[in-house]
Amino acid sequence: MAVSANRLELLQIADAVAREKSIDRGIVIAAMEDAIAKAARARYGSETDVHAEIDPKKGELRLSRHMLVVDTVENHSNQISLADAQRANPGAQVGDTIADTLPPLEYGRIAAQSAKQVIVQKVREAERDRQYQEFKDRIGDIVNGVVKRVEYGSVIVDLGRGEAIIRRDEMLPREVFRNGDRVRAYIFDVRRETRGPQIFLSRTHPQFMAKLFAQEVPEIYDGIVEIKAVARDPGSRAKIGVISRDSSVDPVGACVGMRGSRVQAVVNELQGEKIDIIPWSPDIATFVVNALAPAEVSKVVIDEDRERIEVVVPDTNNQLSLAIGRRGQNVRLASQLTGWDIDILTEQEESERRQADFENSTRVFMESLNVDEVVGQLLASEGFTSVEELALVDVKEIAGIEGFDEETAQELQSRAREYLERLEAELEARRKELGVEDAMKDVSGVTSKMMVKLGENDIKTVEDLAGCATDDLVGWTERKEGGEPTKHVGMLDGLDISREDAEATIMQARVKAGWITEADLAKPSEEAAEAAEQQPA
Numbered sequence: 001m002a003v004s005a006n007r008l009e010l011l012q013i014a015d016a017v018a019r020e021k022s023i024d025r026g027i028v029i030a031a032m033e034d035a036i037a038k039a040a041r042a043r044y045g046s047e048t049d050v051h052a053e054i055d056p057k058k059g060e061l062r063l064s065r066h067m068l069v070v071d072t073v074e075n076h077s078n079q080i081s082l083a084d085a086q087r088a089n090p091g092a093q094v095g096d097t098i099a100d101t102l103p104p105l106e107y108g109r110i111a112a113q114s115a116k117q118v119i120v121q122k123v124r125e126a127e128r129d130r131q132y133q134e135f136k137d138r139i140g141d142i143v144n145g146v147v148k149r150v151e152y153g154s155v156i157v158d159l160g161r162g163e164a165i166i167r168r169d170e171m172l173p174r175e176v177f178r179n180g181d182r183v184r185a186y187i188f189d190v191r192r193e194t195r196g197p198q199i200f201l202s203r204t205h206p207q208f209m210a211k212l213f214a215q216e217v218p219e220i221y222d223g224i225v226e227i228k229a230v231a232r233d234p235g236s237r238a239k240i241g242v243i244s245r246d247s248s249v250d251p252v253g254a255c256v257g258m259r260g261s262r263v264q265a266v267v268n269e270l271q272g273e274k275i276d277i278i279p280w281s282p283d284i285a286t287f288v289v290n291a292l293a294p295a296e297v298s299k300v301v302i303d304e305d306r307e308r309i310e311v312v313v314p315d316t317n318n319q320l321s322l323a324i325g326r327r328g329q330n331v332r333l334a335s336q337l338t339g340w341d342i343d344i345l346t347e348q349e350e351s352e353r354r355q356a357d358f359e360n361s362t363r364v365f366m367e368s369l370n371v372d373e374v375v376g377q378l379l380a381s382e383g384f385t386s387v388e389e390l391a392l393v394d395v396k397e398i399a400g401i402e403g404f405d406e407e408t409a410q411e412l413q414s415r416a417r418e419y420l421e422r423l424e425a426e427l428e429a430r431r432k433e434l435g436v437e438d439a440m441k442d443v444s445g446v447t448s449k450m451m452v453k454l455g456e457n458d459i460k461t462v463e464d465l466a467g468c469a470t471d472d473l474v475g476w477t478e479r480k481e482g483g484e485p486t487k488h489v490g491m492l493d494g495l496d497i498s499r500e501d502a503e504a505t506i507m508q509a510r511v512k513a514g515w516i517t518e519a520d521l522a523k524p525s526e527e528a529a530e531a532a533e534q535q536p537a
Contacts, residue, residue: 029054036061040102050102063102069094131162132197136190142211143201147181157183157201164199172203172235172271184269186211203270204234212269213240216262219254228280231336235273239291239333241280252277276333284309284340291334295323298347305498308341312350320346341477361385368419369412378403379412391416427452436460443512445505449495457491465509473502 036052040063049066067080071094145157145164153168155177166185177183185201186208202208210227219225220242229241242251255277256263263275281287285300288309296319301310313319323344324331335342345353361380366373368387382401384390390398391413398409427448434455439462440446446465459465474497475490492502510516 026056029056036063065102066097069096128197132190132192135162135187135197135199139187139190140207140211141187142184142208142215143187144182144184147177147179147183149179150177155183157185159199162197162199164201166201166203170200170202170204172273174235175203175271204232206230206232206238209238209240209266209270209275212266213255213262216265217255217257219244219249219251224249225251225254229337229339231333232273233329233333235271237274237276237329237333238270239276239278239337241278241287241291241337243280252279278337284338288334288338288340288342291337292323292330292342292344295319295330297323299350305500306341307339308343309338310343310345310350312345312347315346315348320344357385365390369415371412371415375412387416387419391420424448431455434460437462439512440465443505444508445501446509447495450492450497450505453492453495459491462509462512465506466513466515468506468509470499470503470506473497473506474499 033052033054036054037050040050040052041048051064051066053062053064055062070079070081073079073081143159143164145159148156148158148163150156155166155171157164157166164185164187166183170185170188171177183203185203186205187199188202188205188207189198189200191198191200207230209232210230213227214220217225220227224246225242225244227240228243230238231240232238240255242255244251244254254262263277267273267275276293278287278290278293281290285302288300288311289297292311295313296317297311298314299312301312303309311323313323322330325333331342331344358377358380361384362373362376364387365371365376365379365384369375369390378401379390384393393413395406395409395413398404398412399406401409404412431448431451434452436451436455437460440451440454440460443462443465454460454465459468468491471488471490473490473492475488475493478486478488490502507516507521511518511521
């Protein structure tokens with residue numbers, strides 16, 4: 001009867017541990033088998049290949065020693081000769097494994113302690129794996145939990161089936177949690193680490209706000225209203241761009257709710273963060289104007305190559321202050337929301353700048369073409385901004401300017417080309433002086449001006465250019481939370497080179513240097529085309 005009781009007790013322990021840790025019963029039984037086998041190896045020798053099997057229904061334990069059948073025995077602990085093996089099993093062949101049943105063992109205190117450690121370790125690993133598998137697919141979800149403890153400003157949250165952490169920088173400013181407080185947060189990352197899966201929560205993530213709106217607004221949950229973009233200054237102000245797939249549903253009204261009930265529920269969760277709900281538009285100019293509300297906008301000028309937009313506001317009613325916002329908050333959030341850099345000018349500033357550009361263009365034409373002020377002003381007023389443009393345009397366009405005839409137009413274009421040839425000769429001489437190799441000329445997209453600029457920055461060979469990053473050439477903008485964006489100047493600053501052109505030039509240099517092939521360049525575009533074809537209409 002004692003044996004039966006022990007068998008029953010073994011299964012009861014396995015069931016209890018599996019329930020408590022929310023892991024599979026089979027994993028617990030496998031851990032017990034490993035632990036018993038380890039204890040048996042301590043008795044029979046560490047080199048002995050001992051296996052333990054527990055019947056999952058009856059709880060019966062069977063110990064066996066596995067021996068490998070070989071021609072010549074080198075290790076008696078885990079090998080057996082073919083002759084000995086065939087005495088026990090006439091069908092045995094070299095390479096087979098023979099299982100030899102072992103008698104039950106009496107486990108001492110040390111062996112039992114060792115077995116316990118194995119079981120605890122295996123169960124802990126299974127528990128961690130279960131927790132990781134459960135939460136890795138929940139990235140992007142909102143979870144509710146209870147504050148378990150606060151460590152060095154970070155909050156440890158009990159989610160019921162696991163622990164998560166909200167780091168100090170992922171909490172709203174001036175937000176304080178105490179043990180036992182209920183907290184709602186967004187899962188933005190789950191990592192498998194040596195000390196167990198780490199679940200990272202955030203209350204400052206832009207998608208936390210989007211998910212809160214999805215919980216409060218049925219139209220968003222049903223897919224009638226879609227959140228296209230979110231920008232947040234956590235704890236202070238946010239902007240959210242929404243669009244409706246049903247013309248009869250007002251997306252802004254749906255998010256605001258009756259007397260503001262829906263948006264107020266989100267505001268309360270975010271500790272009073274002010275939220276501007278903005279109608280999203282595929283037209284970037286319209287979207288930027290909406291995003292800068294409540295400021296009025298007189299005019300917008302779009303630079304698609306640089307993804308930059310210039311916004312002109314009236315001089316009256318403090319529109320400039322409204323558009324920029326306190327400490328630049330309004331324009332910064334609008335820029336984050338739209339993904340475009342936004343420059344804001346008053347009508348007076350824009351007029352002064354336009355006049356300065358006109359005067360600068362006039363002076364350039366006067367100096368480079370050796371003409372008087374009237375001719376320079378005529379060219380500038382017709383929209384010509386550079387000598388290169390004048391040299392390449394159809395001569396009839398110049399002749400069409402009031403006061404010019406075809407002979408004058410041809411003379412102006414001839415002077416423009418002579419000027420560019422002189423400039424090219426000067427740049428060529430400067431390039432050689434800097435030691436920029438001739439092979440750089442063969443890289444598609446590289447001009448003489450670029451070679452001089454690159455040479456001044458110690459980029460003198462095709463390999464040097466191939467090793468550059470796009471940011472090295474055109475610079476980058478660093479946006480620090482709560483501060484003004486910082487512009488870092490690139491080597492080709494002032495040459496009006498877009499990021500796309502700079503990237504293409506670097507890739508061509510890599511082809512020229514032999515780092516990659518033209519076929520490698522074609523692969524990404526082909527993959528993108530295939531992906532586009534597979535997208536549902």
